[in-house]
Amino acid sequence: MIIKAEKIVLNTTIISGSIEFDDNGIITAVNKGSTNNGLILVPGFVDTHTHGIAGRDFSISAEDVIEDYVKHGVTTYIPTAVSLSREGLRKFCSQMASSKSNVFNLEGPYISASKRGAHALSNLRKPDIREVVECMKLSKNKLAVITVAPEIAMEVIPELIKMGIIVSIGHTDADFPVSELAYLSGATRTTHIFNAMRTFHHRDPGVIIASLLYSNFIEVIPDFFHVDQQIIKYLIQNHWRRLVAITDSISATDLGDGEYSLGDEKVFVKGGKAKLKDGTIAGSTLTMDKAFRNVLELTDLLTTSSIVSYNPAKSINLNDRGELGIGKRADLVVLDSHYTLKEVYAEGKLLFQH
Numbered sequence: 001m002i003i004k005a006e007k008i009v010l011n012t013t014i015i016s017g018s019i020e021f022d023d024n025g026i027i028t029a030v031n032k033g034s035t036n037n038g039l040i041l042v043p044g045f046v047d048t049h050t051h052g053i054a055g056r057d058f059s060i061s062a063e064d065v066i067e068d069y070v071k072h073g074v075t076t077y078i079p080t081a082v083s084l085s086r087e088g089l090r091k092f093c094s095q096m097a098s099s100k101s102n103v104f105n106l107e108g109p110y111i112s113a114s115k116r117g118a119h120a121l122s123n124l125r126k127p128d129i130r131e132v133v134e135c136m137k138l139s140k141n142k143l144a145v146i147t148v149a150p151e152i153a154m155e156v157i158p159e160l161i162k163m164g165i166i167v168s169i170g171h172t173d174a175d176f177p178v179s180e181l182a183y184l185s186g187a188t189r190t191t192h193i194f195n196a197m198r199t200f201h202h203r204d205p206g207v208i209i210a211s212l213l214y215s216n217f218i219e220v221i222p223d224f225f226h227v228d229q230q231i232i233k234y235l236i237q238n239h240w241r242r243l244v245a246i247t248d249s250i251s252a253t254d255l256g257d258g259e260y261s262l263g264d265e266k267v268f269v270k271g272g273k274a275k276l277k278d279g280t281i282a283g284s285t286l287t288m289d290k291a292f293r294n295v296l297e298l299t300d301l302l303t304t305s306s307i308v309s310y311n312p313a314k315s316i317n318l319n320d321r322g323e324l325g326i327g328k329r330a331d332l333v334v335l336d337s338h339y340t341l342k343e344v345y346a347e348g349k350l351l352f353q354h
């Protein structure tokens, strides 16, 4: 199969030409040549932090929903659970064993009560490494990332890393020294910077400055509601190489306003904004194609593609995707010149057409 495009976004450059891939869904050739069809070809978007979409809540059911994601250009999504009870977590981890996703993300439950956002207070607890070991076993080693608050979970960070789990710092009230120690102890990721963490102050740099100084990858929700557009602009200009756009989307995504669930909590969506009864922000209804267009408003196409595809894939050690090149997965998004999705291929299969 061959796809021609006027602009093909490769890792560090944009060319005009074509991409060829085989029946196994692997890219076999990248050809330069002049093409004036107005099409833009970018790597499939990778959403590393999503709680659900179109009525499905991963914290409740781990069934595969790729068809709901591909229409937004997402060719890899990482099911993410909010803080669950011990029993709920066991159930989630066992369900993940048979999921089509090879990796998943746990947001909590070892996080700060004061920065819990929409996580149920009754589900937060002290770190328990046996629980994580059990989850790994139940899920056939698919647990890839866990968000912890270092002021609660510092002592287990080295153990988690030894198990091959990526430690992400978030839902935390940690000050600078505690956060710094967490990153120096091996935490490499930050969960939705600015949201559900100690507020930045110039005499209290806290976790935000520690993450900007030390974190290899930094998640951000680019819906211009969770974080002001000017701050996203600052992050892109200064930290784009490690910025990871996430949706943090919940089951309400694509369904409109109404009442939904996020794990054990009730969420109310009004005007696309998801909140708990008390007004606390509860995830988002953002989709990755919207995230792509929002980021693109603030920077160029190459940088945007890094933030929505390359960096997210790298951040979770998925080295076979997130970029277009020989030997990589044929995860492709074809856009028209207005950046509207025309076709989406996952592993070479056409899964969406507009």
Ligand SMILES: [Zn+2]
Binding pocket: 049, 051, 080, 107, 248, 283
């Ligand atoms: Zn989340």
